[in-house]
Amino acid sequence: MSPAATRILLAGARRRGRGLSTSAEPSPSPSLSPSQLPSGKRWDAVVIGGGHNGLAAAAYLARAGRSVAVLERRGVLGGAAVSESDLVPGFRFSRCSYLLSLLRPALIRELELERHGLKLLPRSPSSFTPCLDGRYLLLGPDAELNRSEIGKFSKKDAEAYPRYEEQLEKFCKLMDFVIDSPPPELRQLYHASMVDRMKDKVDKSVFWSKLLGLVMQQGQQDMVNFFDLLLSPASKILNNWFEGDVLKATLATDAVIGTMAGVNTPGSGYVLLHHIMGETGGQRGVWAYVEGGMGSVSSAISKAALEAGFASNGR
Ligand SMILES: Cc1cc2nc3c(=O)[nH]c(=O)nc-3n(C[C@H](O)[C@H](O)[C@H](O)COP(=O)(O)OP(=O)(O)OC[C@H]3O[C@@H](n4cnc5c(N)ncnc54)[C@H](O)[C@@H]3O)c2cc1C
Structure with missing residues (x-):
């Protein structure tokens, strides 16, 4: 694993007032580099791999009030659900998986993925x-x-x-x-x-x-x-x-x-x-195409995970 490429998503960290701020997240991969991670920090849960399943687990843990770190070895979150532009410069598209229908409706609803930017275009x-x-x-x-x-x-x-x-x-x-x-x-x-x-x-x-x-x-x-x-x-x-x-x-x-x-x-x-x-x-x-490519799925889930942390701040 290249430390330079590794991305870290921190979710739910502020609920207990002992985590990092992740407010300045760029879309579609709101994340930190390893150098921004505080040493000695303890997490309730660490998810290895920021594919859409790892991100969904992080979002639900964050909603349950846990501090979560997602460690992703690539420079981009999403695993096989990614949109990238480095293959053909000037074009951003789904690099691996390309169609969606199996994401459970309950997950789309509970994590409010549409509000976080998910738009499905029925095939x-x-x-x-x-x-x-x-x-x-x-x-x-x-x-x-x-x-x-x-x-x-x-x-x-x-x-x-x-x-x-x-x-x-x-x-x-x-x-x-x-x-x-x-x-x-x-x-x-x-x-x-x-x-x-x-x-x-x-x-x-x-x-x-x-x-x-x-x-x-x-x-x-x-x-x-x-x-x-x-x-x-x-x-x-x-x-x-x-x-x-x-x-x-x-x-x-x-x-x-x-x-x-x-x-x-x-x-x-x-x-x-x-x-x-x-x-x-x-x-x-x-089945549906996803506006912005499959990276929009991962982006929406990571935003839900981050918001689950911030939303509870001050409660
Ligand atoms: C070519 C192809 C096309 C597909 N097309 C579709 C499709 O169109 N529609 C569909 O619904 N499904 C499709 N699938 C299946 C779907 O992509 C997978 O089921 C889904 O991506 C699995 O998600 P995941 O989060 O479990 O794992 P992954 O997407 O594999 O994510 C795992 C993540 O963990 C990271 N990781 C692994 N090891 C480490 C480590 N040691 N440290 C840190 N990070 C690590 C990886 O870099 C990766 O980001 C396709 C699969 C393939 C291979």
Whole structure:
């Protein structure tokens, strides 16, 4: 790690009146160099790595009143969610990740990322698949457009597509609950107080009973289909639903992107679902470009982290 490049984000430090001021932060990476860090300073939490996940953890810790230092080895915060201009001078763009939908809506809301500069531009159309014979398939968030586009290749597929989307939506709702709930960990509570042990039992009971309720709502056949989707190759799922290769090939991209697996790999069905689970502006499965590139995501989260410290100053 080059000390010259290392950036340090300090959040929540002033809540307890014993931290640094970070008020003069430039956008998009409000941070300090190591020489500005006071020696002997103690932190409640130190996050190694200022990717968007580390920054989000720092923001929530800062909101909980903790002093946090995020240590980032690069000269810019954000990890793979960065906008940079050093590759092509004069142009600033997403250098690695480039599309967003999986950032949880609760996180966008709770950290007020829109107020901190996050602006999502829904991707429409979502895909364009050209064919060698001159035909093409254009898909997007518009159900009517999808119907007529898919119908160019297969009327049967055009009929099946809304039912396919409806089933995935059901599964996504089940996953929403799992993803947005704290995991029911098997905690070692031997030395915990009676109250903490009771609270732990209640938390777990609430989680499992809510999950059971959602599973019951799905019904037996849907649960079989759900586990089939999670465990099967995406090719099996898509072959069961559709007959047209152009549509299946287009949808299969969601099953292989970002993974070292092919459409015939067992489990790639889950990857397919994973890339539909997100949303933009309440629209399921819709991905978005971020104004200013993906660095704007990291910038907004780091601003929320810093503000969580400053906002409480004087309380
Ligand atoms: C090519 C590519 C394209 C992608 N495209 C998309 C996309 O379009 N949309 C999408 O949602 N996801 C995409 N992803 C996935 C997404 O980028 C990652 O899931 C996400 O960036 C993970 O975030 P993170 O904060 O956990 O880690 P990272 O973004 O990897 O951040 C980790 C940070 O820690 C720092 N670090 C590591 N070790 C140390 C250390 N010892 N000391 C100090 N700092 C350290 C690193 O420099 C880095 O800044 C893509 C991934 C890749 C590789």
